[in-house]
Amino acid sequence: MTKQELIRAAFAAREKAYAPYSRFKVGAALEAKDGRVFTGCNIESATYTPTCCAERTALVKAVSEGVREFSRIAIVGAAEGKVNTLVTSPCGVCRQFLYEFGGDELEVILAKNEEDYLEMTLGQLLPIGFGPANLE
Numbered sequence: 001m002t003k004q005e006l007i008r009a010a011f012a013a014r015e016k017a018y019a020p021y022s023r024f025k026v027g028a029a030l031e032a033k034d035g036r037v038f039t040g041c042n043i044e045s046a047t048y049t050p051t052c053c054a055e056r057t058a059l060v061k062a063v064s065e066g067v068r069e070f071s072r073i074a075i076v077g078a079a080e081g082k083v084n085t086l087v088t089s090p091c092g093v094c095r096q097f098l099y100e101f102g103g104d105e106l107e108v109i110l111a112k113n114e115e116d117y118l119e120m121t122l123g124q125l126l127p128i129g130f131g132p133a134n135l136e
Contacts, residue, residue: 013039026077028054038062072107
């Protein structure tokens, strides 16, 4: 899958977001090392705390299907009805959750659109991350 296709999958996932409170919709497309792609969107709750981010939704879907190795994730976000002029970066909880299964080398694509995006590793977003190796 090309980067543009992965970004398009994230945009398609964003359309399914349930964000009646913030009106900020996020989509994610997580690519497993075997090539399968799992998408997720943010799902809000009136009490905010149980809200689930798009990145965690995609990861939970994948892990619940037995997939635990990932190569990259594309993330897109924007206020409802707007085109975002900034990239949407994963929150701290999502960074930690992704680190559990992707580690330092997980490629992260933060996209405004298919041609305008930033690429970095999860290690750059979460330096000195805490993961399974810390518990060995």
